[in-house]
Amino acid sequence: xxxxxxxxxxxxxxxxxxxxxxxxxxxxxxxxxxxxxxxxxxxxxxxxxxxxxxxxxxxxxxxxxxxxxxxxxxxxxxxxxxxxxxxxxxxxxxxxxxxxxxxxxxxxxxxxxxxxxxxxxxxxxxxxxxxxxxxxxxxxx
Amino acid sequence: xxxxxxxxxxxxxxxxxxxxxxxxxxxxxxxxxxxxxxxxxxxxxxxxxxxxxxxxxxxxxxxxxxxxxxxxxxxxxxxxxxxxxxxxxxxxxxxxxxxxxxxxxxxxxxxxxxxxxxx
Numbered sequence: 001x002x003x004x005x006x007x008x009x010x011x012x013x014x015x016x017x018x019x020x021x022x023x024x025x026x027x028x029x030x031x032x033x034x035x036x037x038x039x040x041x042x043x044x045x046x047x048x049x050x051x052x053x054x055x056x057x058x059x060x061x062x063x064x065x066x067x068x069x070x071x072x073x074x075x076x077x078x079x080x081x082x083x084x085x086x087x088x089x090x091x092x093x094x095x096x097x098x099x100x101x102x103x104x105x106x107x108x109x110x111x112x113x114x115x116x117x118x119x120x121x122x123x124x125x126x127x128x129x130x131x132x133x134x135x136x137x138x139x140x141x
Numbered sequence: 142x143x144x145x146x147x148x149x150x151x152x153x154x155x156x157x158x159x160x161x162x163x164x165x166x167x168x169x170x171x172x173x174x175x176x177x178x179x180x181x182x183x184x185x186x187x188x189x190x191x192x193x194x195x196x197x198x199x200x201x202x203x204x205x206x207x208x209x210x211x212x213x214x215x216x217x218x219x220x221x222x223x224x225x226x227x228x229x230x231x232x233x234x235x236x237x238x239x240x241x242x243x244x245x246x247x248x249x250x251x252x253x254x255x256x257x258x259x260x
Contacts, residue, residue: 016171048169109205
């Protein structure tokens with residue numbers, strides 16, 4: 001049997017409803033490839049955080065600015081690349097949200113969650129592109 | 142133009158504890174989170190509640206956007222001499238609290254019954 005990946009490359013407006021639609025599409029793909037519930041939760045969460053970062057913090061929810069999303073789902077791994085039109089950021093400048101002195105700050109938690117739930121996360125360019133992947137850990141019971 | 146408010150929380154008084162159940166399965170949408178925050182803060186600021194138990198039994202998915210409101214609620218209650226307790230959190234969502242170390246800041250218990258005993 002061949003492992004033909006499910007893949008898409010789309011450009012969407014900076015609209016959080018579009019983020020939800022994409023997440024639903026990715027969830028259907030992960031279920032079709034029989035990813036387990038824990039993988040599903042981790043990937044949905046990381047995609048949510050990354051898309052909100054791109055649309056809200058990157059593109060400032062400007063409807064004229066777009067987000068490009070390319071992903072693939074194989075039997076082995078989920079991979080996604082998200083690019084916004086914002087000024088980007090330096091991930092090393094983000095305060096560590098796990099330190100008690102930063103608990104009350106609202107920024108940085110999404111980036112930390114993405115790193116924790118995905119196998120690999122890389123920021124490119126001026127920090128307006130993120131690539132992330134997660135190796136599959138299990139199948140449904 | 143304001144939209145009709147959909148009920149997102151079920152609030153019940155058990156003794157002197159205000160028990161708040163989230164009705165949504167997903168806590169994601171920023172507008173929803175804002176309204177949930179407003180409703181929770183009103184319990185403290187306007188209704189004078191000091192012991193609040195949040196139950197997450199219905200919640201299957203939430204993102205970091207909601208965490209800010211929980212921290213703010215915790216701060217408000219602590220400042221007012223009250224207490225916030227979280228209960229009924231699924232293992233997946235618990236991982237978010239553990240990874241962000243907010244499990245060290247917030248009081249989190251297994252279920253509503255344990256929550257009622259923790260005030």
